[in-house]
Amino acid sequence: xxxxxxxxxxxxxxxxxxxxxxxxxxxxxxxxxxxxxxxxxxxxxxxxxxxxxxxxxxxxxxxxxxxxxxxxxxxxxxxxxxxxxxxxxxxxxxxxxxxxxxxxxxxxxxxxxxxxxxxxxxxxxxxxxxxxxxxxxxxxxxxxxxxxxxxxxxxxxxxxxxxxxxxxxxxxxxxxxx
Numbered sequence: 001x002x003x004x005x006x007x008x009x010x011x012x013x014x015x016x017x018x019x020x021x022x023x024x025x026x027x028x029x030x031x032x033x034x035x036x037x038x039x040x041x042x043x044x045x046x047x048x049x050x051x052x053x054x055x056x057x058x059x060x061x062x063x064x065x066x067x068x069x070x071x072x073x074x075x076x077x078x079x080x081x082x083x084x085x086x087x088x089x090x091x092x093x094x095x096x097x098x099x100x101x102x103x104x105x106x107x108x109x110x111x112x113x114x115x116x117x118x119x120x121x122x123x124x125x126x127x128x129x130x131x132x133x134x135x136x137x138x139x140x141x142x143x144x145x146x147x148x149x150x151x152x153x154x155x156x157x158x159x160x161x162x163x164x165x166x167x168x169x170x171x172x173x174x175x176x177x178x
Contacts, residue, residue, distance in 0.1 A: 007125040008089075009049055009174060010112050010139065013060035015131030016149050016167055017042045017082065027132070027153050029062060031070040036078045038085050045171035050087040052175055055121060058082065058091040059111040061134065065095035090115055106130075107137030107158075112144065127178060129170045133158040145178055 013029070014020040019037045020027040030036045046056055058079070064070040079091045092111040094104040104110035116123050128139025131149045136158035139146040147170045148160035162178060164170045 008055040012130035041168035109142035112142040
């Protein structure tokens with residue numbers, strides 16, 4: 001790591017900072033505010049990273065927005081809860097599905113690149129933390145180091161730089177220089 005003022009930890013939302021729900025053999029984001037639960041270890045992990053000089057940027061695919069299965073108001077309230085509980089600097093959202101062929105939907109790096117341009121972040125000095133192969137692929141495509149929070153989802157795996165049990169362990173690894 002070179003420039004601490006311009007490095008970031010990009011954090012997937014569901015499965016890293018908050019609980020994913022599991023339906024039809026796949027993890028998915030909560031659609032109701034009452035189902036949105038922040039992991040208890042997320043607060044301490046984010047506070048330690050922030051204190052160490054990292055920018056914290058949530059990068060999240062939310063295709064249920066685009067399909068109308070969840071409202072922008074509900075997603076906004078979820079992100080307000082995140083911002084109230086955690087010292088995050090920004091939230092970048094992709095509301096598209098794979099069929100939309102957008103540049104922001106992970107596994108493409110658009111969310112990370114957009115945040116880096118807007119906030120003046122150095123992608124090679126940054127880390128992407130996610131729980132799915134799409135997160136790891138997006139981090140790699142953006143030139144970041146990658147950490148997989150292994151929730152044992154039954155899906156394709158992308159090889160990360162490090163595999164951990166939760167965001168707390170990821171924060172410790174980042175603080176130690178990954």
